[in-house]
Amino acid sequence: MPIRSGFLLFPFSAADQGRISAPSLTASDVAFAAAPIAGGPFPQAMQLAFRLTAGLPLPQVRPLFPGRLRFIPDPAAPGITPEPSAVQFTSAEYAKWRTVGTIRVAVDLEAATAMNDPAVRGGLEILPAVVWYGPVRISEEFLFNTLRTALHRGRVGGTPSIPPTHANWAQHAVARFLEGRYEPILRPGASAAADDRIANAMPTVHPVDAQLNVALRITMASRPAPKDGLSSAFNALTPGIDLDDPAHAANGAIPARHVLRVLRPQLTDGAAGAVVPDAVLATGGTTPVYRAVRFTRVWKPVADCSVRFPAQRVRVADAADTELATQRLPAHGMFFWSYPADAPVTDVRVSIVGGMRWIDGAASDVWRLPAADAPIAVDFAATPAPHIQLRLRMREAMLVEPRDRPGGYRCTFMSMRRSVRALVDNRICGGRLNFGRSATNAETIRLINDAWAALPASVHARASILQNNQPLPNSEPGVGATRMIPVLQAFFPNPVPAQNIGGSTHRTTIFDGGQLAHHLWQSRIDLFHAGGTKRNFPTAHIGRGGAGALVASGLAASYHLDPTRNAGESDDAYFDRIAGGMLTGLEPGAVLQFWYDDADFEGIKATQTSATAHVMNEYGHSPVFLGYVRTGGVVTAIRIIDQGGERNCAIQGPAGSRRIEWHGAEQAIWTTANWTE
Structure with missing residues (x-):
C-alpha cells in the first residue's frame, strides 16, 4: 500500500507554532568541521533558538519521517534510568527519571521509497536517512500513553528478551527506552489521524531557563551502504563512537535547513506563509545558500558511498588560497558548500586532504587521465553541480586484491593482471571491481561498459574481460595476459612513434600504446628483434618488463632503478x-x-x-x-x-x-x- 501524501512533517504542528515567539526565533548552522566530535554539534546541523510565549503545554517535536525512534539520554541530565522492576506509572516516579536527551529517528523503508519519488524529493541531491532532535524532553504523556499503549509493541531486548504479550512488557519497554535500548516504530498511517507522530504525544522541547528559552538542534545524515567495502570499516575510522552518534563515520552530513527548504512543499504544517516555517526556512539576506559538490570514486557523477571518504577532508579556499572551510567528506560523497545569500562566494578552489588524489569529473574520458593533487577551481555560477572524482594512490589500489597463489610460470601475467585490474578499479569502478571480484554486480559492469562504449571496433574492451575475477589467476599465462591487451588499448589507444634503428623508421606492424605496454611487460624478445616490429619499442624500455611498461605508458614518471654498468665496474x-x-x-x-x-x-x-x-x-x-x-x-x-x-x-x-x-x-x-x- 503506497504511503500517504503529507507524511513528511515540519518539526512543530500548526498549534504548537502558536506557542513560539516568532520575533525571537533564529536559525543558524553548525560550522564546518574537519573532525566531528562525539557528542558534539555536527557540521551543518540547524540550530533553532526561540522563546515560548507560555509554559505548558510544551511544543512537541514531530519527526520528519516515520521510522525507528531511539532515545539517547544526556548523561549530564538529572535523574536515573530505572530498572524494569522499579517502573511505576505515577508522576512521582516519572519525576525521578532521566528524560532529557536526543531522539534519533531512522527512516523506514516505505518512507525512504516514497521520499525518493522525484515528485517528493524535488531537487534534493541526497536524502536523509537519519534525523536527530535535541535536546528534547521525554514527556510523561509520551511514556505513559504513547509508548505504553499507542505504538506498535515490539520485543524488548535484554536477557531475557520480553515479548509484546508479557504481563510486564510496558515496564520493560519504558526502562529500556530510557536507556536507549528499545526502539519503538513510528508508523505513518493511512491518514493523518492514524499517523503515530500526529495522533499521539511526541517528545517535547526542553526550555533551558525560567524565561522559557529553547535551543533545539536538528541534525540530518544519510547512511547508505558503501560500494567499495564493508560497513564495519566505518567503525575503524571512528573507534569507540556509537553508530547513532552523528560523528560516526557512517553518518554522512546533510544540511538540515537545506533538506527542509527543498522538501517544504511536501511538509505538513510547513507551508509558505506560516510565520514560524517562514522564519526557519527563510531565504535571502544572511541566510545560507547551499551548493552541492559531488565526490565519487567512480568516473561518472552517480550516487556513491565509500569507506574511504570519511578519512578525507574537503578544503575550500578562495583564489588567494585563504581557507574558507574544511570538513570531513561524508561517506555518501556529497559536500555542501554554503555561503550567505547576500555575500556569495561562488568561485572557490576545492581540494582534498587525506591522501587520495582527485580530478575534475567533467574531463573528457576522465578515466584515461591521471588524478593529481592540485586544487580544482569551481565556479558555481557556471557549474552549479560540479563533480570531482577521487582515487586512491595506485600504490594503494595495487594492494587491494588478495594475494592469489596459482603458482607456475605466471609472474608477468600475475603482475600485469594485478596492475590492469587495479587501474580499472581505481579509475573507472571506484573500488567495486576488486571488492566484489568473485561476483561482479550489474552496476559495476555498466560502469566499465559505459566508459568503453565509444571505443573503436578494433578494440574489444568489455567488462567481461575482468568481471567475476577474470582473467582467473590460474589461467594459462600467455592466454590470460593476451586477454588484457584490449583493456590496455582502451587506456592507451594512440599509435606509438616509430623508433629510428639503423637509420630507418620502417615497420610493417604499428603498435598502439596498449600493445606496447603488453609486449614490454611480457618481454617479447621476438618482437623486440623482428624487423617489422622492433621499431615500435624505445630502447630505454626494452628488458625492463612491467617497470618498462609503466614508464613507457606514463603510469610511472621515471624508473626508480634502471641499472647501467659503469666503465670497468666489477x-x-x-x-x-x-x-x-x-x-x-x-x-x-x-x-x-x-x-x-x-x-x-x-x-x-x-x-x-x-x-x-x-x-x-x-x-x-x-x-x-x-x-x-x-x-x-x-x-x-x-x-x-x-x-x-x-x-x-x-x-x-x-x-x-x-x-x-x-x-x-x-x-x-x-x-x-x-x-x-
Whole structure:
C-alpha cells in the first residue's frame, strides 16, 4: 500500500507554532568541521533558538519521517534510568527519571521509497536517512500513553528478551527506552489521524531557563551502504563512537535547513506563509545558500558511498588560497558548500586532504587521465553541480586484491593482471571491481561498459574481460595476459612513434600504446628483434618488463632503478650498487623486474640491433613490491607479491657484494618503477 501524501512533517504542528515567539526565533548552522566530535554539534546541523510565549503545554517535536525512534539520554541530565522492576506509572516516579536527551529517528523503508519519488524529493541531491532532535524532553504523556499503549509493541531486548504479550512488557519497554535500548516504530498511517507522530504525544522541547528559552538542534545524515567495502570499516575510522552518534563515520552530513527548504512543499504544517516555517526556512539576506559538490570514486557523477571518504577532508579556499572551510567528506560523497545569500562566494578552489588524489569529473574520458593533487577551481555560477572524482594512490589500489597463489610460470601475467585490474578499479569502478571480484554486480559492469562504449571496433574492451575475477589467476599465462591487451588499448589507444634503428623508421606492424605496454611487460624478445616490429619499442624500455611498461605508458614518471654498468665496474661492485638502490625509495605496489643473469638483461636490450634474437641463459621474474623488512631498523629483505603469494627476498652477502635473493638464488639485475598517480 503506497504511503500517504503529507507524511513528511515540519518539526512543530500548526498549534504548537502558536506557542513560539516568532520575533525571537533564529536559525543558524553548525560550522564546518574537519573532525566531528562525539557528542558534539555536527557540521551543518540547524540550530533553532526561540522563546515560548507560555509554559505548558510544551511544543512537541514531530519527526520528519516515520521510522525507528531511539532515545539517547544526556548523561549530564538529572535523574536515573530505572530498572524494569522499579517502573511505576505515577508522576512521582516519572519525576525521578532521566528524560532529557536526543531522539534519533531512522527512516523506514516505505518512507525512504516514497521520499525518493522525484515528485517528493524535488531537487534534493541526497536524502536523509537519519534525523536527530535535541535536546528534547521525554514527556510523561509520551511514556505513559504513547509508548505504553499507542505504538506498535515490539520485543524488548535484554536477557531475557520480553515479548509484546508479557504481563510486564510496558515496564520493560519504558526502562529500556530510557536507556536507549528499545526502539519503538513510528508508523505513518493511512491518514493523518492514524499517523503515530500526529495522533499521539511526541517528545517535547526542553526550555533551558525560567524565561522559557529553547535551543533545539536538528541534525540530518544519510547512511547508505558503501560500494567499495564493508560497513564495519566505518567503525575503524571512528573507534569507540556509537553508530547513532552523528560523528560516526557512517553518518554522512546533510544540511538540515537545506533538506527542509527543498522538501517544504511536501511538509505538513510547513507551508509558505506560516510565520514560524517562514522564519526557519527563510531565504535571502544572511541566510545560507547551499551548493552541492559531488565526490565519487567512480568516473561518472552517480550516487556513491565509500569507506574511504570519511578519512578525507574537503578544503575550500578562495583564489588567494585563504581557507574558507574544511570538513570531513561524508561517506555518501556529497559536500555542501554554503555561503550567505547576500555575500556569495561562488568561485572557490576545492581540494582534498587525506591522501587520495582527485580530478575534475567533467574531463573528457576522465578515466584515461591521471588524478593529481592540485586544487580544482569551481565556479558555481557556471557549474552549479560540479563533480570531482577521487582515487586512491595506485600504490594503494595495487594492494587491494588478495594475494592469489596459482603458482607456475605466471609472474608477468600475475603482475600485469594485478596492475590492469587495479587501474580499472581505481579509475573507472571506484573500488567495486576488486571488492566484489568473485561476483561482479550489474552496476559495476555498466560502469566499465559505459566508459568503453565509444571505443573503436578494433578494440574489444568489455567488462567481461575482468568481471567475476577474470582473467582467473590460474589461467594459462600467455592466454590470460593476451586477454588484457584490449583493456590496455582502451587506456592507451594512440599509435606509438616509430623508433629510428639503423637509420630507418620502417615497420610493417604499428603498435598502439596498449600493445606496447603488453609486449614490454611480457618481454617479447621476438618482437623486440623482428624487423617489422622492433621499431615500435624505445630502447630505454626494452628488458625492463612491467617497470618498462609503466614508464613507457606514463603510469610511472621515471624508473626508480634502471641499472647501467659503469666503465670497468666489477660484477660485485655493480650488483652491490643495484642491491643498494633497492633498499630505499620503493613504494608499495611498485612493479619490479629482475634477471638472474646480467648477460640476459644486456642481450635483451641489444636485440634491436643484433642479427638474431637473444637466447636466454637463465630466467627473469616480475613481482610486485609490498614493503621493506627491517631488523633493528636496518632493511634486511624486501617483501614481494608474485604467483606464490607473499614472500621475503633477503639481502645476501656483505657490503660491497650484496645481492637480493629469490627462492634462495641471488639475482643480478633489478629494474623498478613507482606509480605516479
